[in-house]
Amino acid sequence: MEFRKLDPRSKNVLITGASTGLGRAAALHLRSLGFRVFAGVRSESSAAELSQVPVADPLIGEIIPLLLDVTEAASIDRAGTVVKGACGDTGLWALVNNAGIAVCAPLECVPPEVLRLQLETNFVGALAVIQRFLPLFADVGRADRQRKLRPWQCGAAVSRCVRSRSIRQGGHERCAAP
Template identity: 55%
Template sequence: MVLAHPRQHSPNDRSVVITGASSGLGRECALHLDRLGFRVFAGVRRTEDAEALTAASPSGQLRPLMLDVTCEDSIRDAAAQVAHETCGTGLWGLVNNAGICVSASLECVRSEQLRRQLETNLVGHFAMTRALLPLSRKAKGRIINVSSGLGRITSPYLGAYASSQFAKEGLSDALRRELRPFGVAVVVSPRRSPTPSPRAGRRPATASAATRGPPVCWRDCFRMPCWKRPSAPSSRRGTSLAVSLGSAELD
């Protein structure tokens, strides 16, 4: 499917589902694939996001998909809609992009917050994969599970989020091996990203405070060091994700 890869894929009658498409990476990926001519189902939770995506669609054919990946009924309804609208051609691509980030000292992360983190970033991804797997098998498609560098190495204050990404790496690896005989490719993207680091000679005040002991105030639990490198614009990262989708092959 896409650009910059020696094996280009025709969009003709090929369908892609993208979760978490209301903003950022998911939105840009959905619009990019729509521009290329693929039949795109863009998962959103709110009507206003669906309307905004429809208005921004380059082809005018992008299909918003009302979807909450933490709700089994919503997933079942979305899968039924995709099956109906693909008219027996199957699903060529599934991009599991929906996610949230719980950022806090692990001492202060409540159990319900951790469950929500895992339900959205991990369980929801695989519930979507399971629901759409018959369509993926039919088209011998590919599944892209969006992760981050925190699936390989974690940082303070991001332990809850990183736990979902580490688990996603392991489950994706098992899924890749299980689905290979059926011609379905499974890829984790991005494979790596820069680890945030402080600027030379500067240490954020929040980092210094974090080394002095337990938080004094509950608000301190949700402060994290602002160690951030400039990141690529969402549009460029959306294109990169589309390239991952297009270059996914069996290995």
């Protein structure tokens, strides 16, 4: 099998949750490889900080900080409009749904509103971002998307996953090892 070397100069990538951690590291690394990275962050201060990270070679790659809160539909839509305008006909090459929060506590100790926020961020937010940005993938035809993505199965799959990881123990729900 023969492999071609990827030319990232005309490739646009969107990364959510790019203000810190793995999202930030991925954005900086992809920029260093020559990609044009739309780095989704929730605050102006994070956007300003990311835009001031020094560039070793100004001819390689680009980071465009993008205000994006995956829990807010209006924010996702605004970001989609910005990315669509900036990408033009080249569209997106990749989407990295990195935004997320971790609630590390026994299930019986987690208030429902905290669990809702985690699900809204990690699952519903990721799905909303996919739905908004999928049309920007230049080489993905409508028929392919309909065949590969079955949104009506998504909720049932998540429900089964959550149920399979929970067990009843002494009248309390406890998290079971996968």
